Amino acid sequence: DADVTQTPRNRITKTGKRIMLECSQTKGHDRMYWYRQDPGLGLRLIYYSFDVKDINKGEISDGYSVSRQAQAKFSLSLESAIPNQTALYFCATSDTRQGGETQYFGPGTRLLVL
């Protein structure tokens, strides 16, 4: 779904570095989410936002922070990256105002922390 984009698509960083993953959407959806995917663990919710200025912790928020700068943008930061944050990160959106529950995922960002 080209309406949800993520940058970068791949990133290699070193332990202790601060990095930011960005998500943009042109769908006009109000809700945005960040998940991480690890083999054998499925998708786990890191943070979610129901609207601009609204931020909520998910299952595994420790070591991460987010910012919802505008309705269309939701960024995920790793303040001090560690190797066990190596994973595939997905952004997703949904639109509750239209009664929709479907979450639309971005293409993913593959992060390697050395």
Added chain:
Amino acid sequence: GENVEQHPSTLSVQEGDSAVIKCTYSDSASNYFPWYKQELGKRPQLIIDIRSNVGEKKDQRIAVTLNKTAKHFSLHITETQPEDSAVYFCAASIGSATNKLIFGTGTLLAVQP
């Protein structure tokens, strides 16, 4: 906390056979149960969902059944085709908030031609 268990983790079937993937959930307040398909190297995409007020839903070759009493739900794919090969994730809403989901750990389905 809330939990969703998914089985099996891998499933291999012959083309044309049926495939069944099962999930159980822990939160009795969950009321929305979507299934997502993730092809290799792609993003997850919704293929079917069911609400707690419905026991079964079908869409062509795929169907989902829900047993609220037992707190389990299943995905059924009939007449499997090679393009059905993918990882399938079940999910359950956290309480009645249908936009907050807990995902299962995924099932890798391989359809052998």
